[in-house]
Each structure stands twice: as C-alpha cells, then as structure tokens.
Amino acid sequence: MQRLTNRQILLGITGGIAAYKSAELTRLLKGAGADVQIVMTPAATEFITPLTMQALSGNPVHLHLLDPEAEAGMGHIELAKWADMVLIAPASADFMARMDSGQGNDLLTTLCLATEAPIVLAPAMNQAMWRDQQTQKNAASLQAKGVRLLGPGVGEQACGDTGPGRMLEPLDIAEQTAALFDRGLLSGKQVFITAGPTREALDPVRYISNHSSGKMGYALAEAAVDAGALVTLISGPVNLPAPTRCKRIMVQSAEDMLEASLQNIDQCDIFIASAAVADYRPVSVAEHKMKKGNEEIMELHLVKNPDIVATVAAQQNKPYTVGFAAETRDVVSYAQGKLERKNLDLIIANDVSRSDIGFNSDDNAVTVVSHQEVKQLPLSSKRQLASKLIEIIAAAEQKGDN
Numbered sequence: 001m002q003r004l005t006n007r008q009i010l011l012g013i014t015g016g017i018a019a020y021k022s023a024e025l026t027r028l029l030k031g032a033g034a035d036v037q038i039v040m041t042p043a044a045t046e047f048i049t050p051l052t053m054q055a056l057s058g059n060p061v062h063l064h065l066l067d068p069e070a071e072a073g074m075g076h077i078e079l080a081k082w083a084d085m086v087l088i089a090p091a092s093a094d095f096m097a098r099m100d101s102g103q104g105n106d107l108l109t110t111l112c113l114a115t116e117a118p119i120v121l122a123p124a125m126n127q128a129m130w131r132d133q134q135t136q137k138n139a140a141s142l143q144a145k146g147v148r149l150l151g152p153g154v155g156e157q158a159c160g161d162t163g164p165g166r167m168l169e170p171l172d173i174a175e176q177t178a179a180l181f182d183r184g185l186l187s188g189k190q191v192f193i194t195a196g197p198t199r200e201a202l203d204p205v206r207y208i209s210n211h212s213s214g215k216m217g218y219a220l221a222e223a224a225v226d227a228g229a230l231v232t233l234i235s236g237p238v239n240l241p242a243p244t245r246c247k248r249i250m251v252q253s254a255e256d257m258l259e260a261s262l263q264n265i266d267q268c269d270i271f272i273a274s275a276a277v278a279d280y281r282p283v284s285v286a287e288h289k290m291k292k293g294n295e296e297i298m299e300l301h302l303v304k305n306p307d308i309v310a311t312v313a314a315q316q317n318k319p320y321t322v323g324f325a326a327e328t329r330d331v332v333s334y335a336q337g338k339l340e341r342k343n344l345d346l347i348i349a350n351d352v353s354r355s356d357i358g359f360n361s362d363d364n365a366v367t368v369v370s371h372q373e374v375k376q377l378p379l380s381s382k383r384q385l386a387s388k389l390i391e392i393i394a395a396a397e398q399k400g401d402n
C-alpha cells in the first residue's frame, strides 16, 4: 500500500551535515507515492547538490526567493499553496530561530509564513546547540504554534560528540510523515469509479445514449482523492474537466467501459459503478450514415450489453463492489433486487423520475442499501453527498460488510 499516494510534500533542506540523508528521505517519500518539491537554503547547497535532489525528486529544485525565472514557473506563493505538508529535514538551529521569529529572508522561511499546510521539522544539530537555552525556547515556541517536531534522535554525532541532536533516520521520518496523513479514510486504497453515460453507435454519426452528465461520478472521484485514494475514473463522454490527482480513462461504449474497468482489476480495492451504462447496443454498426427510406417505422435490432459491475463482482478476488440504481418507482425494492442479482456489497439508489435530482442535476438524494440496512441520505449537492458516500463506503469496506 502506497501510504503517501496523492500527497504533495514540500521538502525543505537547510544547512547541516545531515542534508545528505535528505536524498534517501526523498527516495522514500517518492516510493510511498508522494509528489515531492524541494526547497534548499543557500547553506544546504554546500552539503548536497541541487542536481542530486532534482534527479531524486523528479522536479526542479527551488533555491531563491527573488528569482524572476523561478517565480514565472512555480512562484513562492504557489509553492506554499501547492503543499499538503511542509517537511523540513534537516532543520538547523539557525533555521528554527529564524522561523520562530517570523522572518522571511529566504525562500524557505517565506514559504513557512505563507503556507496553510502543516509544518513538520526534523531538527539536526550538535548536541550543545540543541541543549542551548535559546534553541530550546525556539523549539517550544514553534511547537506551541502548531509546528510538529520529529526527533531529534540521541547518539553519536558527525562532530564526534554524543547526545541529542541527530536527525532521525530517513525511514523513521518517512513513516512518521505517512502516519500524519493516515487520517485519510481511503489512504493508499485503489478506487475505480465508472461515470457518465455510454454511447452505443448506430452508424458513424448516430448513437443511443442517456442524460447522465457524469456529475455524480466525478464528485465521487474528487471525494475519494480527498480521502487519500488512488483513483481511476472510467468515464463516458461528458463535458467535465478531469478531477486533479486522478487517472481518467475516457471511453465511449459499454464494451469499452468494461475493457477499461477490467484493466488492473486485481489491484482495485473498491469499485464504484455510478455510470449509466446502456443495457443494449445495436446488433451491428452501419459502416456509412443510414439513409432515410420510405418506411414510416424503422426497426432497430439490439443486443444486450455486458453488465460491467456484475462482471467485476464475479471476479475471483473481487473488490468491494458498489453499484448505483436509477429507478423511477419502488426504488428500494428494485435496488435490493440488483444488490442480490449482481452480487454487490452495497447499492446506492436514486429516484430518476424527479427532475431536481438524479440525471444531470447538481443535487441528489439517495438511499444506501446494504445487505444489513437501508439508509436515506437527504437532498444535498452531489459534492456533499459524494463525501458522505465515500465515508460510508470506506467504513463498510474496512469492516468487510457485504
């Protein structure tokens, strides 16, 4: 499980011999799924080169506050907003003093002033410097402001002294960093979501489809990303931008959607089928545009499409599988029938006879039907509803409910 999937970590490196450990730390954070941007103070570049850090992070290293070229790319305020966490390792005594006094005399201190993300420091310095009264005051003051300190560790130091002040080992810092994010309900889980309509071609210019806008599925994808999941959104044709930090696969027909859904299905922990998939498709697709004839009635021959969610639920190691039910009457009993028939763990039913909810509206009201209970979620925006649904699905998956 990649515990830092979707996380954006700004790693600050200050001047100290422990800066060499930041290379390994970067590798571990990246390996756990994080996107890492590096900011180095001038002193840090004396201990480890920006080139090394660039190669390991896969991103250009940020060095100067007043650099027009850098500001034209990702400026200091953008970086401050980009970060889900600012992790400074090693944090020197000088840096802690400057940060505590609210200075903004280099890129890293300025970022700390500007960011709303949590700030975490891994102090590293000589044991006498750590014990120094002023350093202790600065450390206590930073903690009182909500800055979290990891370490320092105790032991032999590069200068030959023994005592407190060693930077924690990179693995320890990476694990503690991941633990700080672990509140994400779906941390590191792989979630596949189908969304939108399918289009079943009749000829090169015509198709059979429905009114699904994709809003429900896209809101679910965003909520799952916010909960820490690695999301694959398998989307029919819609007019919505791809949610950030999520992999989107665009498809047209039910058969395409099935193929995309089964790709890597063995890695999927939770499958959510919110797409409105056409139940039938034309038996054949005309090669050229069909011409209007003399007949008043035209007959179309349709063949059943594969059932995507039922196929997923029939896999040997099936993911926790959630369906949607679009109903116009007897909503709960029809949903219960689909729950059983398709071997689902949970089904979310909505009444699509109403124009204010369901297809193509901004709001929805649903009934969550499991094998144990039936729960109504009242009218709210699809966005709010999606967060609530993700909470319910995450809790049920964790409990192993079906």
Ligand code: PMT
Residues within 6 Å of the ligand: 194, 195, 196, 197, 211, 212, 213, 214, 215, 216, 217, 254, 273, 274, 275, 276, 277, 278, 279, 305, 306, 307, 308, 309, 310, 322, 323, 324, 325, 326, 327, 338, 350, 352, 358, 359, 360, 361
């Ligand atoms: O996209 P929006 O405009 O935001 O609208 C949201 C929605 C109304 C489309 C959504 O909330 C919803 O109800 N989606 C399911 C629509 C549907 O096709 O329901 P169904 O009762 O026909 O299908 C039951 C389940 O089987 C669904 O999870 C569906 O994705 C799945 N299915 C159906 C047929 C098929 N061939 N393969 C499937 O996987």
